[in-house]
Amino acid sequence: MDDADAIxxxxxxxxxxxxxxxxxxxxxxDSQGRVVKIYKDLKPWRFAVSWSASQVLELPAGRASHYGVKRGGYxxxxxTNCD
Structure with a gap:
């Protein structure tokens, strides 16, 4: 993943x-756009779950901290640029 990429x-x-x-x-x-859980630096061969979530955004490692994303934030x- 490039630094600007997300899935x-x-x-x-x-x-x-x-x-x-x-x-x-x-x-x-969650369905309101609120961050309910953050897994930072999630390594290969691991699992992650949040029963209260309805969607997941995957970012390059370190990007959550770089952008200042916090649990409870929106x-x-x-x-855009979805090729």
């Missing part, structure tokens, strides 16, 4: 890192 999973509250080769930050977001996702 969005709607209708999702759990992810796995099977066969991944690098760590990521995973933001678990995320707005704009889909």
């Amino acid at each position: 969005f999973f709607p209708r999702c509250n759990a992810i796995h890192m099977m066969f991944m080769r690098f760590p990521i930050d995973a933001l678990f977001i 995320v707005q996702i704009n889909f």
